[in-house]
Amino acid sequence: MGAEPGCPFGGLHRIAVNSDNVRPTTVTDLDLAPFLSRNPLHVSVTVTSVHDPSHREALWELEDAFERGDLISVFGRCTVSYEGRAASDLGAGDRLLVLKPDGAALVHTDEGRQPVNWQPPGSEHHAAIREGRLRVRSTRSNPDETLTVQFSDVHQLSAMAVTGGRDLTLHGSEEDLRTRILDRPDLVEPGFEPKETERPSSAGPMDVFGVDADGTPVVVELKRRRVGPDAVGQLARYVRALREELGIEEGSDDDSGADRNETAPAIRGILVAPSVTDRAAERLADRGFGHVALDPTPAE
Amino acid sequence: MGAEPGCPFGGLHRIAVNSDNVRPTTVTDLDLAPFLSRNPLHVSVTVTSVHDPSHREALWELEDAFERGDLISVFGRCTVSYEGRAASDLGAGDRLLVLKPDGAALVHTDEGRQPVNWQPPGSEHHAAIREGRLRVRSTRSNPDETLTVQFSDVHQLSAMAVTGGRDLTLHGSEEDLRTRILDRPDLVEPGFEPKETERPSSAGPMDVFGVDADGTPVVVELKRRRVGPDAVGQLARYVRALREELGIEEGSDDDSGADRNETAPAIRGILVAPSVTDRAAERLADRGFGHVALDPTPAE
């Protein structure tokens, strides 16, 4: 690249000064805009970036990025307020605001996997300058919710045109567990025969419905990980619904397990999960349900 | 600010050229490092930013930012793989990687509130150059999990030292609902008297325990929003546990509601929530429980 005498990089690149904070912005495109241009730094075809922009600059860049459908990242000092299903306020601090073209908005601090405030996809982003601050507002309806981020300082704003590559392949989900059991029903118990998946009932669809070696109906509930009492309740609802549907007399529902064998429920329930908590095990025993320890994917 | 003849901004600011992609990097600090320095753009005391850096530059900046405990944002083209409780792979594409000093890592595409891949806080970030790509790896134990992001191109890397402002005040939570009920027990029903919150039981702590106008024990389950059948099951567990604990004969647990009044349970259950689903309403009726429609915060 060519360098002029006394200013080695004065040729292709421009340096603009923000009047309010006297910081440089470098522009690498080739157009010869006026010297004190506020144009942003275009570092490549896909990324736009400005450093310590004035609110006005930041506003322009945001609106352009909205227009382009860019993925946007803003570092800055801001306050955040949310009002909707709940309401929250967050005092001034340095944070990262991420704005997505699908309407999602995320406010991240330096801690936590979860954003401290957010707005789900489908929201609408708007930017404006109000009372000397850059205000970014994201709103949605049903439910009506508003997220407002007010920047006193924008340290860094970047926007990238994102293309493709959204095809995540995930292994080890509950679906893998179902596949595994349908492939090898004996993993549930010898003689188990799956008849139907997602079989409808008044309590909702059950994961796997089948019969055991004796021909007794079996409801199987699948969980990809260690489960608590709620999963037992879910299985119980399916079993109860099926009993009602088939007009089968209910087994005793109390804790007098002495005559469990005599009053064995005409429909069995089996919970398939890697493991269960103590409380869940108790409830399984109360209900007369079985537990099969099984992972979504085979151990190595 | 002073401008030298022929190069108006050659004084305080340096422009460095990356040998591999011939793009400028501006440095605004005042130290007089060698001309072709690879130093990043320090736009303020708190933010570091580099544009289209070489992998080596990006690596240096990442390691410095890790050292400083910065909040980091990286735009670039990358592949992502995860292995742990489950496993996943994601092909090449433009994404945003956020690295937090508490160990959290987030990979965001242009869609969704949720990161496409992530690592929770407590993980350890490591960066390296492998096979011509910049590899950022985040690992944790218990469970053992690894997230690997491999950049073929880094478009933009920013890091910010984040300070303070983590005190979120949230209103409209279940705690608000509890406060509201303790303040005005008549909102549950006239004559209701709260006795205890978080009262322990073998099924876990119940939200509110009290007595009604007749002195009958009442278990109150609170939900801040519309609820499904799971909440009824939860309430039922508390009521059952309390019956057992107090040695009270169980009310009938089936659907023969004809003699509901005669065998009325000696312990009542009330679900307080803005509304309930149809299925939940059925189960409430089955169990003989009540429902009180109430919001966490009063309607305007």
Next chain:
DNA sequence: TGCTCTATATCGATC
């Protein structure tokens, strides 16, 4: 650490 439960949960399928 393990267990239980909440969440502005989010997300997808299904009706």
Next chain:
DNA sequence: GATCGATGTAGAGCA
């Protein structure tokens, strides 16, 4: 749009 169940749920509180 409402409902229901899965999630690599995350996160908090407590034993």
